Amino acid sequence: MSRYHLEVRVKPRPGLLDPQGKAIHGALRSLGWPEVDDVRVGKAIYLELDAKSEKEAVDKATAMCRKLLANPVTEDFEVALAGART
Amino acid sequence: MKAAIISFPGSNGDYDLFEAVRFIGGTPTYVWHRDRSGLKGYDAVLLPGGFSYGDYLRAGAIASLSPIMEEVVAFAKAGGPVLGLCNGFQTLCESQLLPGALIRNDSLRFSSKDVRLRVERTDTVFTSEYRKGQVLTIPIAHGEGNYEADEGTLARLEGEGRVVFRYVNALGEATEQANPNGSWHNIAGIVNEGGNVLGMMPHPERAMEPIVGSSDGAPLFASLVASLVGSA
Numbered sequence: 001m002s003r004y005h006l007e008v009r010v011k012p013r014p015g016l017l018d019p020q021g022k023a024i025h026g027a028l029r030s031l032g033w034p035e036v037d038d039v040r041v042g043k044a045i046y047l048e049l050d051a052k053s054e055k056e057a058v059d060k061a062t063a064m065c066r067k068l069l070a071n072p073v074t075e076d077f078e079v080a081l082a083g084a085r086t
Numbered sequence: 087m088k089a090a091i092i093s094f095p096g097s098n099g100d101y102d103l104f105e106a107v108r109f110i111g112g113t114p115t116y117v118w119h120r121d122r123s124g125l126k127g128y129d130a131v132l133l134p135g136g137f138s139y140g141d142y143l144r145a146g147a148i149a150s151l152s153p154i155m156e157e158v159v160a161f162a163k164a165g166g167p168v169l170g171l172c173n174g175f176q177t178l179c180e181s182q183l184l185p186g187a188l189i190r191n192d193s194l195r196f197s198s199k200d201v202r203l204r205v206e207r208t209d210t211v212f213t214s215e216y217r218k219g220q221v222l223t224i225p226i227a228h229g230e231g232n233y234e235a236d237e238g239t240l241a242r243l244e245g246e247g248r249v250v251f252r253y254v255n256a257l258g259e260a261t262e263q264a265n266p267n268g269s270w271h272n273i274a275g276i277v278n279e280g281g282n283v284l285g286m287m288p289h290p291e292r293a294m295e296p297i298v299g300s301s302d303g304a305p306l307f308a309s310l311v312a313s314l315v316g317s318a
Contacts, residue, residue, distance in 0.1 A: 016234060017268065019190045068151065071144055071180070073187040074234055 001050045004057035005082040010070045011042030045069055046082075054081055087112035087311045090128040092158065092174075094119045094149045099135030099171060099291065106291035107132070110307040119152040129314050130167045131158055133174025135227070135289060145188060145230045146176030155181050167211050167310060168283045172228055175275070175285030184278055184285045185243070186235030192268025196229040200299065201266055203274050203288060204254040207247055210277055211313035212284045215305035221258045222251075222302035224288040226266055231287035233269035233276075240270055251275035251286055 012018040018040050025039040047064070051057035061079045070077040089107045093100045093116050100116060107114035114132075117125070125131055138149035149155070155177070162168045162183050170178040178184045191197055200223050205216040216222075235243070243249055251274040255264040260272040267287070275286030290303025 016189075017192060017232075019192050019194050019232075019268070023194050068143070068147065071147070071187050073179075073185075073236070074189055 001052060004047075004049055004051055004054070006047040006049070006057060006061045007080045007082050008045040008047060008061055008065060008069055009042060009078045009080065010045065010065075010075050011077075012040055013074055013076050016074055042075075057081065087129045087314050088127060089114045089130045089132055089310075090117045090125055091115065091132045091134060092117050092119060092154055093134070094136070094138035094152065094177075096138045096140055097134045097136035097173070099173070099289065102289070102291045103132050103134045103171070106294050106303070106307055109294050110304065110311055112307070112311060117154065119149070119154045122153055122157075125157045125161045125166075128161075128166070130169065130310055131161050133158070133168070133170040133177055134291075135172030135174060138173055138177065141173075141230070144176075144180065146173055146178075146180040149173070149177045150180035159183060162278070162283050165280060165282050167313070169212065169310070170283075170285040171289055171291060172226075172231075172287055175287055176230065178283060178285040183283050184276060185239045186233055186276075188230050188287070189232045189234050190230050191228070191232050191266070193266075196227075197231070197266050198225070198227040199266070200225050201274075201288060202254050202256060202258075202264065203251045204258050204260065205250070206252055207250050207277075210250060210281050210284065210309075212277075212306055212309050213250060214312055215309040219258065221254060221256070222293075223300040224290055224293045224302055225299070226288045228267070228287055231267040231269065233267075233273040233287075235270065243273075243276055244271065246279070248277050248279070248281075249273050249275070250277055250284060251288070 293303035
């Protein structure tokens with residue numbers, strides 16, 4: 001067993017209205033960054049877990065996303081491995 | 087009517103629901119979310135408003151995975167009436183008893199005020215005591231009531247007449263100004279395919295008597311009672 005650190009990125013699905021992103025977009029433009037074309041706000045979830053392999057760690061995190069961490073109606077997710085420590 | 091009112095940590099509408107059920111002559115019982123003794127013997131299951139688990143992760147997400155929800159899903163699949171109000175609606179969507187999801191209001195603000203709703207259907211166990219097209223005054227109090235679903239789901243909901251309540255203006259028109267949160271098609275409440283599970287963001291349990299500003303919520307609970315008399 002190794003200890004794995006994973007980063008789960010959850011973001012609003014394309015095409016879905018993201019009111020937070022819209023508000024931040026407006027704020028950035030009014031602060032003098034008119035070149036900003038779009039802002040979307042998601043969240044990052046940091047997991048620390050034990051698994052036999054990288055693949056198992058990623059598979060477990062993916063199952064967690066499907067069950068709880070992301071809502072498939074409104075959100076997409078990515079699981080990234082941030083490192084292992086034995 | 088024996089009604090189970092499910093209490094989650096962070097629910098705050100359970101007391102209002104309790105009083106609403108008592109007001110129409112029913113018998114309410116609080117059922118704690120960890121209770122595994124089942125929902126047998128109840129005529130209806132009610133999911134209250136509030137902020138279960140602090141709305142952490144997503145509103146209703148963690149409540150939808152609590153032990154009692156397996157019982158609620160079984161109760162619903164057996165055809166029992168299940169009503170989710172506000173946070174209860176969010177929980178029903180998260181548990182996939184209802185399609186779609188409720189995201190942040192397009193205004194980004196928590197919205198607490200009276201709204202007008204149009205009754206789209208009167209052939210459900212929740213709405214038989216209303217008139218079709220009737221315009222109700224019912225309060226809302228939510229920050230995440232913006233109903234979202236993919237186009238296919240929306241088309242199916244509309245095609246099957248599963249939108250039960252819609253936000254409208256005083257004339258009964260579903261305009262953009264009358265929409266308090268950005269919901270697609272001004273959707274305020276929907277039912278499942280069987281018509282026995284209703285989720286809605288507004289609070290009929292807070293509109294039971296003229297002294298609180300409106301009694302337009304009372305017929306919803308009276309409809310439930312009437313449906314039970316009819317089936318007995």
